[in-house]
Amino acid sequence: xxxxxxxxxxxxxxVLNNTSAVRxxxxxxxxxxxxxxxxxxxxxxxxRSLRAGHSRMVLMPAPTFPVGPLYGQFLSDLQVALGRLDYxxxxxxxxxxxxxxxxxxxxxxxxxxxxxxxxxxxxxxxTVLKRSGARAVVTLGPESVEGAHALLMDHEAVGHCAGSHxxxxxxxxxxxxxxxxxxxxxxxxxxxxxxxxxxxxxxxTVTALPLGYEEEAAARLAARWRELGLDAVFAYNDEYAMxxxxxxxxxxxxxxxxxxxxxxxxxxxxxxxxxxxxxxHIELPSGRDxxxxxxxxxxxxxxxxxxHKVLGATVVHRDSS
Amino acid sequence: xxxxxxxxxxxxxxVLNNTSAVRxxxxxxxxxxxxxxxxxxxxxxxxRSLRAGHSRMVLMPAPTFPVGPLYGQFLSDLQVALGRLDYxxxxxxxxxxxxxxxxxxxxxxxxxxxxxxxxxxxxxxxTVLKRSGARAVVTLGPESVEGAHALLMDHEAVGHCAGSHxxxxxxxxxxxxxxxxxxxxxxxxxxxxxxxxxxxxxxxTVTALPLGYEEEAAARLAARWRELGLDAVFAYNDEYAMxxxxxxxxxxxxxxxxxxxxxxxxxxxxxxxxxxxxxxHIELPSGRDxxxxxxxxxxxxxxxxxxHKVLGATVVHRDSS
DNA sequence: TTGAAAGCGGTACCAA
DNA sequence: TTGGTACCGCTTTCAA
Numbered sequence: 001x002x003x004x005x006x007x008x009x010x011x012x013x014x015v016l017n018n019t020s021a022v023r024x025x026x027x028x029x030x031x032x033x034x035x036x037x038x039x040x041x042x043x044x045x046x047x048r049s050l051r052a053g054h055s056r057m058v059l060m061p062a063p064t065f066p067v068g069p070l071y072g073q074f075l076s077d078l079q080v081a082l083g084r085l086d087y088x089x090x091x092x093x094x095x096x097x098x099x100x101x102x103x104x105x106x107x108x109x110x111x112x113x114x115x116x117x118x119x120x121x122x123x124x125x126x127t128v129l130k131r132s133g134a135r136a137v138v139t140l141g142p143e144s145v146e147g148a149h150a151l152l153m154d155h156e157a158v159g160h161c162a163g164s165h166x167x168x169x170x171x172x173x174x175x176x177x178x179x180x181x182x183x184x185x186x187x188x189x190x191x192x193x194x195x196x197x198x199x200x201x202x203x204x205t206v207t208a209l210p211l212g213y214e215e216e217a218a219a220r221l222a223a224r225w226r227e228l229g230l231d232a233v234f235a236y237n238d239e240y241a242m243x244x245x246x247x248x249x250x251x252x253x254x255x256x257x258x259x260x261x262x263x264x265x266x267x268x269x270x271x272x273x274x275x276x277x278x279x280x281h282i283e284l285p286s287g288r289d290x291x292x293x294x295x296x297x298x299x300x301x302x303x304x305x306x307x308h309k310v311l312g313a314t315v316v317h318r319d320s321s
Numbered sequence: 322x323x324x325x326x327x328x329x330x331x332x333x334x335x336v337l338n339n340t341s342a343v344r345x346x347x348x349x350x351x352x353x354x355x356x357x358x359x360x361x362x363x364x365x366x367x368x369r370s371l372r373a374g375h376s377r378m379v380l381m382p383a384p385t386f387p388v389g390p391l392y393g394q395f396l397s398d399l400q401v402a403l404g405r406l407d408y409x410x411x412x413x414x415x416x417x418x419x420x421x422x423x424x425x426x427x428x429x430x431x432x433x434x435x436x437x438x439x440x441x442x443x444x445x446x447x448t449v450l451k452r453s454g455a456r457a458v459v460t461l462g463p464e465s466v467e468g469a470h471a472l473l474m475d476h477e478a479v480g481h482c483a484g485s486h487x488x489x490x491x492x493x494x495x496x497x498x499x500x501x502x503x504x505x506x507x508x509x510x511x512x513x514x515x516x517x518x519x520x521x522x523x524x525x526t527v528t529a530l531p532l533g534y535e536e537e538a539a540a541r542l543a544a545r546w547r548e549l550g551l552d553a554v555f556a557y558n559d560e561y562a563m564x565x566x567x568x569x570x571x572x573x574x575x576x577x578x579x580x581x582x583x584x585x586x587x588x589x590x591x592x593x594x595x596x597x598x599x600x601x602h603i604e605l606p607s608g609r610d611x612x613x614x615x616x617x618x619x620x621x622x623x624x625x626x627x628x629h630k631v632l633g634a635t636v637v638h639r640d641s642s
Numbered sequence: 643t644t645g646a647a648a649g650c651g652g653t654a655c656c657a658a
Numbered sequence: 659t660t661g662g663t664a665c666c667g668c669t670t671t672c673a674a
Contacts, residue, residue, distance in 0.1 A: 001651095008661045013653055021654090025659060040452045045429040046367035046376075047651035050666045055367075062400060062412075067393065079383060079415030091383075093410030094400030108366040131361045215592060239590075246593040269560075269590060271536060272567040329645045334669055342670095346643060368667035371650050645674080651666105658661080 005035035012036075016043065049110070054133065058087045058294065059111035061102065062094055063118055065183035068237070070265050070282060075117075077287025085295050087113070100125035107132035113294050115140065116148075119186055123147055136297030140290075140310075142186055149297055150307040151285065155187050157313040159194020161280045162234040162262050163206075165315045171232035171260050172204045177240050180212040188236055191264070195234055209233070211240065218247035225253055231260065232321070238263035238270045241277055245320070260321035275319035283312030326356035333357075337364065370431065375454065379408045379615065380432035382423065383415055385439055386504035389558070391586050391603060396438075398608025406616050408434070421446035428453035434615050435459070440507055442466055457618030461611075461631075463507055470618055471628040472606065476508050478634040480515020482601045483555040483583050484527075486636045492553035492581050493525045498561050501533040509557055512585070516555055530554070532561065539568035546574055552581065553642070559584035559591045562598055566641070581642035596640035604633030 001012055007028060014022045015032040035041070049055035060075075067075070079089045092106060103125030106114060113136040114129050123146040126137050130147065137148040144150030159176070166174050176195050178188045196206050207230060211217055225248060235241035241263030245255060255261055255275055262278040263270055270277035285308075297303065323330040328349060335343045336353040345353075356362070370376035381396075388396070400410045413427060424446030427435060434457040435450050444467040447458050451468065458469040465471030480497070487495050497516050499509045517527050528551060532538055546569060556562035562584030566576060576582055576596055583599040584591055591598035606629075618624065 009652075010654080010662080011660060014660090017653085019654090023659065028659080040449055042425055042428040042449065042453045044371070044431060044651050046371045046431065047666090048653080050365070050367045050371060050668090051651080051653050053666065062397075072388065072393070076383075076415070083414060083416040089414030091412035091414065093404060093412065094397070095404040104363055107363040110365060110367065128361055128363065132363045213589065215589075242590065242593055246595075268534065268536075269563060272563055274567075330668075331646080331670080332644060335644090338669085340669090344643070349643080365667050368650090369669075371652090371666095372668050372670085374650065643674105646672090648669105648671085650668090653665090655664085656662090658659105 001035060001039055001041050004039060005031045007032060055110060055112055056087050057109065057111045058082055058089050058113045058115060059092055059106050059109060060089060060115045060117070061092050061106065064098075064120065065118060065186065066181065068239075068265065069267065070284065074284045074287060078115075078290055079287070081287040081291035082294065085291055087291075087294075100128070103128045107134070110134075112136070113138070113298050115294065117141065119143065121145055121148070135301040136294055138290075138294060138297065142190060144305075144307045147305060149293065149305045151290065151293075151310045152307060153284075153311045154309055155190040155311070156194035156197060157311060158264050158280050158282060159191035159196075159234065160198040161194075161313045161315050162191075162264065163195035163198030165262060165278070165317070166232040166234065166260055166321065167199060167202060167204055169232070169260055169321055172202075173207070173230045173232070174199065174204055175207045175209045175228065175230040175233040177233060177236040177244060178208050178210045179236055179240060180210055180217075191234070191236060211244070213240065213243065215243070215247070218243045219250070222247035222251040222253065225251060225259070231258070233259060233261055235261055235263045237265045238267040238277060238279055239265075241279075241320075242269060242273060245273060245277070255320050262315070262321045266316055270318070273320070278318045278321040279316050281314050281316045283314070285310040322356060322360055322362050325360060326352045328353060376431060376433055377408050378430065378432045379403055379410050379434045379436060380413055380427050380430060381410060381436045381438070382413050382427065385419075385441065386507065387502065389560075389586065390588065391605065395605045395608060399436075399611055400608070402608040402612035403615065406612055408612075408615075421449070424449045428455070431455075433457070434619050436461065436615065437469075438462065440464065442469070444468055456622040457615055459611075459615060459618065463511060465626075465628045468626060470614065470626045472611065472614075472631045473628060474605075474632045475630055476511040476632070477515035477518060478632060479585050479601050479603060480512035480517075480555065481519040482515075482634045482636050483512075483585065484516035484519030486583060486599070486638070487553040487555065487581055487642065488520060488523060488525055490553070490581055490642055493523075494528070494551045494553070495520065495525055496528045496530045496549065496551040496554040498554060498557040498565060499529050499531045500557055500561060501531055501538075505557075512555070512557060532565070534561065534564065536564070536568070539564045540571070543568035543572040543574065546572060546580070552579070554580060554582055556582055556584045558586045559588040559598060559600055560586075562600070562641075563590060563594060566594060566598070576641050583636070583642045587637055591639070594641070599639045599642035600637050602633075602635050602637045604635070606631040 099120040116139045118141045126147040140151040264280040266279045266281040420441040437460045447468040461472040585601040587600045587602040
């Protein structure tokens with residue numbers, strides 16, 4: 001590159017970065033640019049950040065749970081927002097080691113910030129990341145981790161909402177669907193706990209109902225519905241709610257008369273069901289807000305890690321409850 | 322690191338990489354490992370690949386279109402499969418420049434392979450990537466690109482399937498839903514074309530029906546349904562099909578008597594609708610197969626780029642058509 | 643068995 | 659206005 005333009009590497013660097021502290025003559029600039037174009041020259045990010053001692057890479061390990069439309073949109077917004085702040089967002093992929101082990105692998109990339117969805121990162125992992133130069137570690141999940149900023153997604157609140165709602169509607173024997181799908185435990189467990197919590201000390205009962213996401217499983221559950229003696233169910237989310245509603249309907253169980261049903265996530269499909277599905281609307285932080293939080297943390301790494309509750313849960317009452 | 326262990330950097334490298342060409346004494350190994358643990362030492366990936374002249378990073382630009390459950394699962398499988406082959410998968414994020422411009426940014430990371438979903442990469446982009454050391458460039462999208470391997474996702478086939486099916490069922494005045502949602506044109510256009518193609522030369526008519534993904538829009542469309550005089554509709558996918566079915570039902574249009582409906586993607590929700598939704602089942606390549614294709618291409622970069630058709634479309638006939 | 647040193651591709655200081 | 663050079667952290671000869 002430098003050779004083709006007949007100048008030094010330093011000059012190339014100056015020209016291509018428009019270094020303001022140094023003035024390069026117009027003819028030289030042209031020669032450099034031409035050579036660059038001709039060679040299809042592309043700077044080497046690794047070399048650059050090695051020299052600089054830092055990068056603007058934000059690392060986000062891929063979620064280990066199935067991502068629904070709600071969370072998917074959130075992640076996508078977040079990526080765009082970080083991009084606007086001139087960060088390079090890198091989703092680090094798929095399988096491999098878990099938790100603190102994985103943190104080592106992430107640290108090898110020397111990201112300026114790490115954004116960890118879900119649980120599974122411990123304080124040791126945070127330490128590894130910080131020692132390797134990460135200026136901000138942010139977890140978005142059910143619990144906060146020592147040393148890291150936390151966006152607390154409190155799924156108990158979702159269950160609590162649903163439970164209170166059903167109780168207020170006069171229901172007392174309440175079932176809670178618990179998906180058997182892998183990776184969902186960290187959501188379903190707190191949601192169930194939230195219902196229990198909401199109804200604690202009342203005369204209502206709470207029954208956990210494990211369910212796989214298949215028609216047959218739902219049919220089996222519906223078949224023994226009457227013997228369960230329930231009068232309401234929180235269906236984990238809108239998709240499971242739809243599955244269950246269909247099975248209950250085929251079984252002749254009337255909704256909401258015989259059984260009230262409430263879902264969660266407030267998806268479009270809930271509005272399209274008949275009866276229209278009551279649901280817990282979940283409000284996630286905006287991608288922009290989170291991006292700004294990351295940016296602040298990066299600029300001021302000394303600041304004490306903050307913990308924010310960021311999951312707003314509100315009931316949307318429709319016709320199924 | 323080297324200092325703490327009281328050995329040279331070279332020795333550290335030997336020990337940590339288990340270099341087989343060199344034998345290091347047991348005591349020294351221990352000292353190195355202890356020092357590494359104590360310092361929380363993590364090797365610097367950038368430095369390593371700078372020195373090595375290559376990496377095992379597979380770069381995948383984030384899709385620019387909304388990712389549904391089908392494609393999402395595919396991507397997730399792919400990441401896992403590549404991980405098993407010891408590649409580091411990096412999803413490069415969100416917004417920023419498009420197409421050949423973006424290729425420059427990707428090339429800065431010097432990935433060993435690049436996997437581009439959707440359209441938007443041109444031959445120039447491929448050249449940039451290859452010149453920067455990418456040993457494989459694979460596009461997965463509607464068309465193949467000079468110089469790159471291609472996994473052709475032929476969405477015309479989806480429309481073709483749907484169109485033929487409706488025709489075979491005796492329908493002649495066929496509507497095709499075209500989503501107004503951003504980023505879906507590259508799917509909806511070929512699907513519409515596929516229907517046209519299937520019915521070309523017959524006595525059937527094809528009517529494009531633009532539709533936003535909202536209840537009101539669907540209601541408006543349903544309100545003028547009778548004047549449209551259609552007897553069937555290909556609803557783009559199962560979610561749009563559900564939206565439309567609901568609106569038609571509310572309008573008193575009977576399915577399938579007055580209007581046959583077929584969706585696409587073969588989602589669970591189609592089976593839960595009443596009438597059960599006919600749909601076009603789309604078969605994507607397995608993540609493992611694609612990962613192996615990438616691996617082969619990386620090992621033998623000389624091989625001529627291959628083009629595979631990888632989108633199997635078959636009708637699943639249920640009750641709505 | 644270990645260490646010294648070169649070099650990967652950039653950036654930034656200092657000298658010319 | 660430019661070039662020489664040191665250095666970022668690591669791997670890999672070559673010598674000791």
